Amino acid sequence: MRNVAIVGAGQTHHARRRTDVTQAGLAREAAMRALEDADLTIDDIDSIVVCTGPVLFAAVNQPEKWLADALGARLKPVVRVTSGGGTGLAGALSGLNQVAGGAAERVLVVAYDKLSEGALQYSISTLYDPFWGREFAVGIMGFSAAYWRARMEPLGHTEEAAAMVSVKNRRNAIRNPYAHFKKEVTVEDVLESRPLCAPIKLLDVPPISDGACAVVLASEGAAKSSPNPAWIRGMAYYCEAENATSRSMLQSEPLTLAAQKAYKQASITNPRRQADVVEVQEPYTCFELSYYEGLGLCREGGAAELLASGATEMDGEIPVNPSGGCMGANPIGAAALIRLAEVAQQVRERCGDYQIPGAKVGIAQAGGGWANLRGVAVVSSNRS
Amino acid sequence: MAAGLNTGIDEAPVFETTLTMPYTLTTGRAAGTYLAELANQRIVGSRSSSSGKVVVPPSDYGDDGEPPELVVVPATGTVTAWTRTSAGTLAMIRLDGADTDLVHRIVGDHFGLANGCRVAAVWASDAETTNALAGFELTDAPVEEAEVVPLETDTEPIAELPYQLDLDYQHSYGLYYGRMFDELATQRRIVGTKCPSCQSVLIPARGNCDVCFVPTAQVVDVADTGTLLGFSVINMEFVGQKRKPPYIYAEINLDGSATRLIHNVGGFDIDRTEELLSIGMKVRAVWKEGTSARGTLADIDYFEPIGDQS
Secondary structure: OOOEEEEEEEEOOOEOOOOOOOHHHHHHHHHHHHHHHOOOOHHHOOEEEEEEOOHHHOOOOOHHHHHHHHHOOOOOOEEEEOEOEOHHHHHHHHHHHHHHOOOOOEEEEEEEEEHHHOOHHHHHHOOOOOOOOHHHOEOEHHHHHHHHHHHHHHHOOOHHHHHHHHHHHHHHHOOOOOOOOOOOOOHHHHHHOOEEEOOEEHHHOOOOOEEEEEEEEEEOOHHHHOOOOEEEEEEEEEEOOOOOOOOOOOOOHHHHHHHHHHHHHHOOOOHHHHOOEEEOOOOOHHHHHHHHHHOOOOOOOOHHHHHHOOOOOOOOOOOEOOOOHHHHOOOHHHHHHHHHHHHHHHHOOOOHHHOOOOOOEEEEEEEEOOOOEEEEEEEEOOOO | OEOOOOOOOOOOOEEEEEEEEEEEEEOHHHHHHHHHHHOOOOEEEEEOOOOOOEEOOOOOOOOOOOOOEEEEEOOEEEEEEEEEEOOEEEEEEEEOOOOOOEEEEEOOOOOOOOOOOEEEEEEOOOOOHHHOEEEEEEOOOOOOOOOOEEOOOOOOOOOEEEEEEEEEEEEEOHHHHHHHHHHHHHHOOEEEEEOOOOOOEEOOOOOEOOOOOOEOOEEEEEOOEEEEEEEEEEOOOOOOOOOOOOEEEEEEEEOOOOOOEEEEEOOOOHHHHHHHOOOOOEEEEEEOOOOOOOOOHHHEEEEEEOOOOO
16 A cells, blocks of 8 residues: 555635535635645646535535536546545545555545534434434434433543533634634533533534535655645544444444554554644544543543643643634534644644644544444654 | 334335425525526626636636636527426526526427527516526527626625425335334334344344344344433424423333333433433333324333332
8 A cells, every 4th residue: 555645734714604605615615725735736636535424414415516616626536425424534534545546646635514504403313213213313412412421420521521621622722713613611611501412511512613624635756746744644434333232332442443443554552652632523522531532542431530631731741632623613524524634734733823843643533423433543744 | 104004015114204404505606696686687697717608507616616707698598408397398598698508497388499499588577586587488589699798786696595305205114123113003012133143132123133243033022121321301402303302312221132222211300300310220111192103112202210120
């Protein structure tokens, strides 16, 4: 397999509602920024991967067809990858394989969702089997809250610990020029915010955003024409069976598997020491705690302690979500690719006000479905 | 709504359901301007800055990928293709000066309609703005020099459009779901299937074990009591919600099964949830009163806590 690098990344200015652009315009904005960031034009791109969440989010089926003109995809290979919230990483993996396998030298991966257009929780509830569970589904928030409650006692994922995730990420988002929600909150604010699906409260939940992200993937040869590439050292995306007998409510098995595989590819044996920066896709605060454990940043049940130690703060030993994570912006279909783009830009030292000084190795985590799809990627400023 | 029981062999019952999804679409500059200008009885296209090609309706992105110029095209053109449908006659119309065809209705008397016929726009002054172009009618007006002019306007583009998808589905139950829901409807019994390899009882009933990936061997009864694995008091309201908040969402492991069931817990004052519910406690199904069984999970009203009794 050939080495593959991220040579450019771009995002939209995320917002609750971008009335100035269509879905196509939104995707284009990110794509053009990524090309500019890579010192490339669309003529340099061999192949395009479009990533979105469920089409019910915005009522356009096969949206990649509609996007073709806006992206300059005419007469190029175009595929769409859709895998819920994790779709951006699943799409990046598809693009990575195109380059690694020699089918393309440069692939543009564009991920977006325009969540202001449709009925979000209702759309998400259709992830469930129409016979079995859908009528009881509360988007993914209902089950997420139930899982969190199951984790509280055995793992110590308290409401206070989750509130600290919200405080940290929202504070970090203030420095991110593309973030949609930029307002500092306190632990008390979070704890006193309105319960939506108890124990999940309003400030445990990210904003709902319109937004897009794009990255340019390049082979080792093609990467030479762009500035300081971020090398993809490992990437994996795993699925867990629906209604599986042995599904644990405490740890995500597909996350553990994805981390093991990506770490093995990247020769990571101690992620907490070897990584300089981590971006996780936290649909609710409680998930970030869970991901610390799933990614091996701490022992099982050690997440609250890790967070309280300040280690995952911007200036900590292992900063998590210096971009603000999903608390800054959450265009679902783009959110996973944003995590990858953020760690790539960190190791490329292009993160401006929220740059982690000297970041060389970054870990991105993503997930979709009803927590049954999980992906992990490792990027590095070094090729090997 | 369930189709009910049906003994016909060639016509298995299906689960009929409708998704009604409301949307607010973002039109973008080009489509938004096109729609707004219909009220001014003008048809807007876009002209590529590099090729000069005129596209109707307009596009936000030209054939060179750059934002094109918005222009007004003549409201006359030539039919290039047409068809009769149950919704009337539809035609592809090459407006004068345009390089693409606009699909629209042919209205009025159009006996003898053929490719090459000349047509002119018919405006409906009393219609909603976005429906102001009623269609095109045959005309014998002489062909004049097509004049495509840059759009000059004070009318704001229509930025947002309300929209709705009504999606009707007929889901097939298949062998296992059919049996399971029939048992629910007629016997008030929950059944699952048993994996011959790991011996797990799986609900919903299915033909294969997810873990061992071997065919399941037998249908077995599952208790209507179980263990509460997780729960949440739902206060959030959302479009399409089947229950009115507050209510309790729960993940339950039915006794004798190896899987989780999503349902509601209730039967007590919801303000006492923290006091009455705890992870790991036993719960029991409360079946709906009367004979209104539909053969769905909603035949169980909710699960109620039964403390340490079992």
